[in-house]
Amino acid sequence: MQKQLLDSSDIKRIIRRMAHEIVEKNKGIENICLVGIQKGGVILAKRLASQIESIENARIEVGALDITFYRDDLNTKVEQPVVKKTDIPCTINNKTVVLVDDVLFTGRSIRAAMDALIDFGRPAYIQLAVLIDRGHRELPIRADYAGKNIPTSFHDRVEVSLDEKGKKDKVSLVNVP
């Protein structure tokens, strides 16, 4: 059973609010870099960046991070890994890196992303921005910026679809009995 939780105007408002929070917490955008986690976080990072740019009237760096090689489930996953592009456009040494992902669940992707990121340098801070926090953490990780908290049961699936323009944005909850 599939239930739509958010539509494109909900998501637009959430992204706008998160952009303001990021700017507020960091007192501007100097020394900040947004890094989206492949695959779902990359478009969200771009959307946040363009929102932040229109608030602050300045450029912000956006990158993409593939965490496939840092995952801890190579031997236990059913499907085989598919590698995506990593593109860190700037040096991250002494910067504030905001990791961006669509859904925060067990926290294992974020653990992998932090390991991957640290191989590129030594950020001053790593913050975490997610569109949906669905609970069920298996590691001591929390989001600095969460778009929406959604209570789920462990076997449910949260499906997020975002596009660059924001026309067909949607978040749904799929119940898996």
Add this chain to the structure above:
Amino acid sequence: MIQSKDLLGIKELSPEEIYHILDTASGFRDVLSRDIKKVPPLRGKTVVNLFFEPSTRTRISFELAAKRLSADVINFSVATSSVTKGETLKDTALTIKALGADFLVIRHSSAGVPHFLSRLLDVSIINAGDGSNEHPTQALLDLFTVLSSKKKIKGLVVAIIGDISHSRVARSCIYGFTKLGAHVRLICPPTLMPPDITNLGIEVFHNMEEGLKKADVIMTLRLQLERQSKGFLPSLEEYFYLYGLTQERMKLAKDDVIVMHPGPMNRGVEIESDVADGPHSVILDQVTNGLAVRMAVLYLLAGVKK
């Protein structure tokens, strides 16, 4: 996607599996260009390099690939092992398994040895060259190199020059390039041509001028110099005169042709120095790509359910 726990040959792979390996390799190619060239996915795994034939570059490439993936590596070469004390292949393999190896990279002078071991052991077997049968990771790195520079494989004209009948590289490349839709031409002296090979859907030439015409990719094979003493060739000079890749002959191919060689090269025998070092040569790219492709193979096989 990847079905088998082993990489025995290109013959056994589907086009989808080949592309999956090449896509994964391009991820590792990026890793190799970073400051920290090491990633953690094979932590705690052990790779054993078991080489019954001399090899420097393939062994080093596998060793470095495994280390870049954070695996532990044991090199087992025959000259210093108990094989010289009369141990059978089977006992050597079982010993390595008992040590807890996860991967066995094997090179052997007899075709079929990796296949034999794959039935015997549940560790992942990777064929690093078996007799004159196959050398699959070499073909994968050749495919990767062509794909990187031409952005496609389908429809390309690939000319392979040299000792086809004794070359496992040629055999693996023929399977690989034809599976991905390239037109493969073989150029070689009649004495170095295996009799049954036209079954594989390729064209055969005994003349460089015809075979190189409009080629997109030229691959020269290493001439194994001992072939001359076995009577396959009158002389190395004649071989160079008839089949050597020279700048003059390169003009017959397309303007943007790339030249490959699996190494080690015999300059002045199968390839002229000016060509090997020239602007069309991607020979050193092949070495770097080999590392990325071997990382991809180890990584993907680690994810196959046994």
